[in-house]
Amino acid sequence: MAFEKIAQMIADKIDCDVTEIKPDTQFEDLSIDSLDITEIAMDIEDEFGIEFEADPSMKTVADLVAAVEKKVG
Amino acid sequence: MNFRIIGTGSYVPDNIVTNDDLAKIVETSDEWISKRVGIKQRHISVNDTTLDMGHKAAVKAMEDAGVTADEIDLIVAATISADAASPSLACMIENRIGADCMSFDVSAACAGFLFALETAIGYIERKRAKKVLVVCSDRMSKLLDWTDRSTCVIFGDGAAGVVLEACEDGFYDSVIHTKGGDDVINIPMHDGISPFYKVEEKKPFLFMNGQATFKFAVNSITHDVKELFDKTGLAAEDIAVVIPHQANKRIIDFAQPKTGIDREKWYINIEEFGNVSGASIPIALDEMNKKGLLTRGQKILFTAFGGGLSSGAVIVEW
Numbered sequence: 001m002a003f004e005k006i007a008q009m010i011a012d013k014i015d016c017d018v019t020e021i022k023p024d025t026q027f028e029d030l031s032i033d034s035l036d037i038t039e040i041a042m043d044i045e046d047e048f049g050i051e052f053e054a055d056p057s058m059k060t061v062a063d064l065v066a067a068v069e070k071k072v073g
Numbered sequence: 074m075n076f077r078i079i080g081t082g083s084y085v086p087d088n089i090v091t092n093d094d095l096a097k098i099v100e101t102s103d104e105w106i107s108k109r110v111g112i113k114q115r116h117i118s119v120n121d122t123t124l125d126m127g128h129k130a131a132v133k134a135m136e137d138a139g140v141t142a143d144e145i146d147l148i149v150a151a152t153i154s155a156d157a158a159s160p161s162l163a164c165m166i167e168n169r170i171g172a173d174c175m176s177f178d179v180s181a182a183c184a185g186f187l188f189a190l191e192t193a194i195g196y197i198e199r200k201r202a203k204k205v206l207v208v209c210s211d212r213m214s215k216l217l218d219w220t221d222r223s224t225c226v227i228f229g230d231g232a233a234g235v236v237l238e239a240c241e242d243g244f245y246d247s248v249i250h251t252k253g254g255d256d257v258i259n260i261p262m263h264d265g266i267s268p269f270y271k272v273e274e275k276k277p278f279l280f281m282n283g284q285a286t287f288k289f290a291v292n293s294i295t296h297d298v299k300e301l302f303d304k305t306g307l308a309a310e311d312i313a314v315v316i317p318h319q320a321n322k323r324i325i326d327f328a329q330p331k332t333g334i335d336r337e338k339w340y341i342n343i344e345e346f347g348n349v350s351g352a353s354i355p356i357a358l359d360e361m362n363k364k365g366l367l368t369r370g371q372k373i374l375f376t377a378f379g380g381g382l383s384s385g386a387v388i389v390e391w
């Protein structure tokens with residue numbers, strides 16, 4: 001569930017088709033930089049109603065989704 | 074009691090440093106800097122001190138206002154790169170322009186202009202001052218580690234000033250916030266050469282946690298503007314112009330939709346000047362004034378955030 005929402009957020013951010021975003025997609029492959037990830041993290045806070053910090057070690061969409069799911073519980 | 078801004082002036086050094094120039098010093102590129110922060114060039118001092126720049130901006134603001142030095146009751150300077158710990162920048166501007174008044178500095182980094190206005194309105198409301206000179210001057214180039222590509226590409230040098238005049242009509246209201254946060258933005262000073270002091274010295278250069286700063290900046294703009302609207306009863310449609318602190322174009326791009334204020338109202342000149350700390354907003358204000366883009370009676374919203382951490386939003390009637 002979190003994956004679908006987050007994939008859509010990423011797709012909206014970089015203006016691509018959501019089907020291009022898979023769990024193992026690397027941010028680097030989407031030309032997403034650290035500030036993009038910070039922006040997505042802030043969108044996640046609004047969407048999920050949580051406090052969320054983007055960890056610079058996150059490389060893939062699955063890393064981000066796992067961190068969000070851990071926060072949401 | 075309110076004030077009206079009756080004159081503006083700004084000064085930036087002639088020396089322009091482009092992104093391509095920086096690419097010769099550190100590993101970076103015009104494409105990277107343009108995409109990440111929206112800056113194409115910055116003015117970097119060769120011969121101007123912080124006082125030189127502040128003095129030149131002050132003189133221009135007074136000329137624009139048609140005010141002479143003997144009319145100035147108070148000078149408030151905002152800086153984080155004063156040439157001396159003492160005397161203050163404001164005292165030395167007073168000396169150079171030949172005024173005889175009360176002068177002091179405030180320190181609020183990139184939000185310095187708003188803190189200076191907030192200080193000035195206090196003196197105006199207490200009827201201690203009728204004409205106030207506010208000057209922001211920063212030689213950010215002296216605070217930077219020029220081997221750190223993540224920070225040295227962001228900032229520029231410059232100064233700007235405004236002359237405020239007390240008036241019965243007009244409009245001024247504000248929200249100002251601070252919370253200590255040297256883990257987000259920090260510029261340590263030299264520790265000196267005391268033979269007795271044993272604390273390990275930090276590098277006396279600007280440190281910034283980019284992601285934390287970005288988040289603080291966006292949240293500050295969003296919350297401060299909303300709080301100020303709630304406080305004043307004003308709404309987005311009442312605002313003619315927004316001049317945000319020119320820190321990073323992406324901060325502005327991300328925060329603007331959250332404020333509900335139309336994009337075309339936001340004035341952005343970061344491409345030409347970079348982040349000039351507290352001088353960013355008054356430089357932009359002066360640019361708009363000199364281009365004839367402002368109309369008396371319009372409400373202008375300033376929003377700023379930076380080291381401290383400090384932030385604020387101000388609405389003034391032009």
